[in-house]
Amino acid sequence: MRETDARELKVRTRVAPSPTGDPHVATAYAALINACFAHAPGNDGAFVLRIEDTDRARSTEASEAAIFASLRWLGITWDEGPDVGGTHAPYRQSERLPVYAEHARRLLAAGQAFACFCTPERLEEMRVAQRAAHEPPHYDGHCLQLSSEQIARNEREALPRVVRLKVPREGSCVFDDMLRGRIEIEWRTVDMQVLVKSDGFPTYHLANVVDDHLMEITHVIRGEEWISSTPKHVLLYEYFGWAGSMPRFCHFPLLRNPDKSKLSKRKNPTSILHYRERGFLPEALLHFLGTLVDGRNDEALLACTTSRELVARMSDCFDLARIPLGGPVFDLEKLLWLNGQHLRRHTPQQVLAILEAWGYEWPQGVAPAQRERIARLAMDRVRTLEEFGPLVAFFTNRPDPSRAELELPELPASIAREALEIALPALAQDEQWHAAGIGALLKSAVAAHHWNGSGNVRFRDVVRTYYVAVTGSPTSVPLFDAMEILGKTESLRRLATALERLH
Numbered sequence: 292m293r294e295t296d297a298r299e300l301k302v303r304t305r306v307a308p309s310p311t312g313d314p315h316v317a318t319a320y321a322a323l324i325n326a327c328f329a330h331a332p333g334n335d336g337a338f339v340l341r342i343e344d345t346d347r348a349r350s351t352e353a354s355e356a357a358i359f360a361s362l363r364w365l366g367i368t369w370d371e372g373p374d375v376g377g378t379h380a381p382y383r384q385s386e387r388l389p390v391y392a393e394h395a396r397r398l399l400a401a402g403q404a405f406a407c408f409c410t411p412e413r414l415e416e417m418r419v420a421q422r423a424a425h426e427p428p429h430y431d432g433h434c435l436q437l438s439s440e441q442i443a444r445n446e447r448e449a450l451p452r453v454v455r456l457k458v459p460r461e462g463s464c465v466f467d468d469m470l471r472g473r474i475e476i477e478w479r480t481v482d483m484q485v486l487v488k489s490d491g492f493p494t495y496h497l498a499n500v501v502d503d504h505l506m507e508i509t510h511v512i513r514g515e516e517w518i519s520s521t522p523k524h525v526l527l528y529e530y531f532g533w534a535g536s537m538p539r540f541c542h543f544p545l546l547r548n549p550d551k552s553k554l555s556k557r558k559n560p561t562s563i564l565h566y567r568e569r570g571f572l573p574e575a576l577l578h579f580l581g582t583l584v585d586g587r588n589d590e591a592l593l594a595c596t597t598s599r600e601l602v603a604r605m606s607d608c609f610d611l612a613r614i615p616l617g618g619p620v621f622d623l624e625k626l627l628w629l630n631g632q633h634l635r636r637h638t639p640q641q642v643l644a645i646l647e648a649w650g651y652e653w654p655q656g657v658a659p660a661q662r663e664r665i666a667r668l669a670m671d672r673v674r675t676l677e678e679f680g681p682l683v684a685f686f687t688n689r690p691d692p693s694r695a696e697l698e699l700p701e702l703p704a705s706i707a708r709e710a711l712e713i714a715l716p717a718l719a720q721d722e723q724w725h726a727a728g729i730g731a732l733l734k735s736a737v738a739a740h741h742w743n744g745s746g747n748v749r750f751r752d753v754v755r756t757y758y759v760a761v762t763g764s765p766t767s768v769p770l771f772d773a774m775e776i777l778g779k780t781e782s783l784r785r786l787a788t789a790l791e792r793l794h
């Protein structure tokens with residue numbers, strides 16, 4: 292660790308997730324913006340991953356490991372971090388406690404912070420009174436009045452205490468935001484924030500400012516929910532004498548649900564792991580997050596088949612100033628669409644490998660030689676890897692359609708039966724059993740048939756029955772190809788079974 296006021300000009304950004312719960316898509320979003328900005332042309336900077344695990348009750352090792360794994364899965368890498376090291380190590384706040392303690396002492400000694408011995412009961416009474424008076428909850432400054440003798444006595448008696456930030460009551464804090472320009476917040480609305488908790492652990496505010504300074508972060512780029520905390524941070528930079536090297540602030544808009552509320556688990560899955568498990572491709576999720584950053588729909592991103600390529604391309608044309616202030620909407624439909632698009636950028640052979648790496652297990656009975664052919668057909672029809680299994684299950688699970696499913700919704704019931712009756716002898720003659728031949732035979736059988744009292748029936752009127760008979764569903768992979776893969780005996784057997792159903 293080193294402390295310096297003579298900062299190099301090199302851009303240094305960071306993302307600072309707390310390892311609580313599942314890794315959140317908002318963390319990936321912030322990481323993407325910070326990584327792209329650090330590596331944008333001309334910045335030639337470094338991107339740091341710092342783990343903010345000062346909440347002892349909620350932080351877990353498993354959650355930290357999941358952050359690393361899910362960001363890596365997405366293709367986001369960091370130049371410095373707990374797992375890769377770096378010149379400003381350690382990067383895990385729980386390993387930096389003496390640093391925060393020393394900085395808290397500095398503030399106390401300078402009278403810029405104060406010890407607060409208020410009991411939880413007193414604080415609760417205070418909050419109740421404030422609520423009754425329709426005041427926003429805030430610390431009332433009670434312990435600011437304590438004499439040094441009282442403080443010394445309380446400390447001798449080892450009364451539990453926290454350290455709070457002394458905040459001016461007059462005037463306002465003014466700071467500049469790279470996206471929003473000048474922001475002014477009145478000091479009287481800023482709470483006397485706890486900086487050190489009674490267990491001796493720092494809160495986010497103290498640890499975050501101390502680390503951003505010591506890690507020489509030049510740009511603090513984070514979600515807009517932190518705007519109201521920024522005055523506390525600005526004050527800390529001033530108290531520590533670091534105002535001259537304060538990082539620049541940029542608060543980007545939060546991800547939103549389609550109804551514009553803040554992205555929440557209840558309305559949209561928020562865990563990166565969820566998307567991996569459901570069979571989204573990392574490059575598609577990353578591309579999607581990229582479109583949310585600046586609303587740009589860059590065709591060239593679609594051509595990227597790896598997320599590494601995508602990050603490199605996004606960094607190359609990254610411009611922080613283009614982030615719009617309207618909340619970007621996390622539209623699952625759009626993500627599904629993009630996923631399908633990215634999937635189809637791969638060859639069938641690659642899709643096979645992706646599916647198997649994701650954990651797809653072929654049912655017994657699908658010969659390895661058939662797998663690539665099936666993948667080729669199905670990849671045009673699925674949006675996620677998860678949709679693949681159900682779509683191709685009919686290859687091994689013989690469908691058992693009901694009469695109602697086989698009948699045609701807009702034609703007399705007898706037409707479906709006739710359609711099957713003419714298909715069987717027509718196909719029985721086919722020796723080649725190739726998709727094109729199967730299609731031609733079926734179509735000419737339908738065209739040549741004299742339909743019982745129904746006038747002209749077209750192939751597209753009856754194809755639904757063939758689909759249901761062979762695949763179990765009126766929409767599936769291309770029918771003639773599916774029949775070719777199934778083979779003549781199996782295909783005819785399915786058509787014959789369906790015909791029996793209609794008698």
Ligand code: GLU
Nearest residue numbers: 307308309343499513517
């Ligand atoms: N630990 C904070 C979080 O979880 C970091 C906020 C910041 O970037 O300053 O969001």
